[in-house]
Amino acid sequence: MGQTCACYNLRRAARAVTQVFDSFFDELGLRATQFTVLAALAWSGSEAPTVSDLADTLVLEQSSLSRNLAVLERKGMVKLVPGADRRERIVTLTRAGRATLAKGYPLWKRAQGTIAEAVDPGELETQLRALRRLTRSAQAARPASLPSRPSKGRPRATA
Secondary structure: OOOOOHHHHHHHHHHHHHHHHHHHHHHHOOOHHHHHHHHHHHHOOOOOOEHHHHHHHHOOOHHHHHHHHHHHHHOOOEEEEEOOOOOOEEEEEOHHHHHHHHHHHHHHHHHHHHHHHHOOOOHHHHHHHHHHHHHHHHHHOOOOOOOOOOOOOOOOOOO
16 A cells, blocks of 8 residues: 555655655744745735635645744744734734745755755756646545635635
């Protein structure tokens, strides 16, 4: 099963790649997952997303996202404010978060380069395209019992 299981192999690869990125982001005091949240917030443009929107964009459980947001909020990198609905929270990137993102971008490039160098030339882009297709397919195949909220006009990140 281990050789053919999509879930096992994807999670194993994700953990290995995350460990590489984590080693580069150590100097920021962040994990790769937290840096990804900052990047997604910067990518979201001028419209600050709700926690639910951000979870959908990242294809992440809200509880996992909330743990990462709590760390980022303690560090002053994000701000959470109540939305129109009292149950809703809006997430914004602070000046400190933008500065950390700018400082982290060269680290991200180095981490990305390390992964690219570990595979055959051109293979990373081919694998990333395949992962984006697989993400879209898996999202479309999710059981109806799982929540699937529209992203309020913002395209969903797929990889």
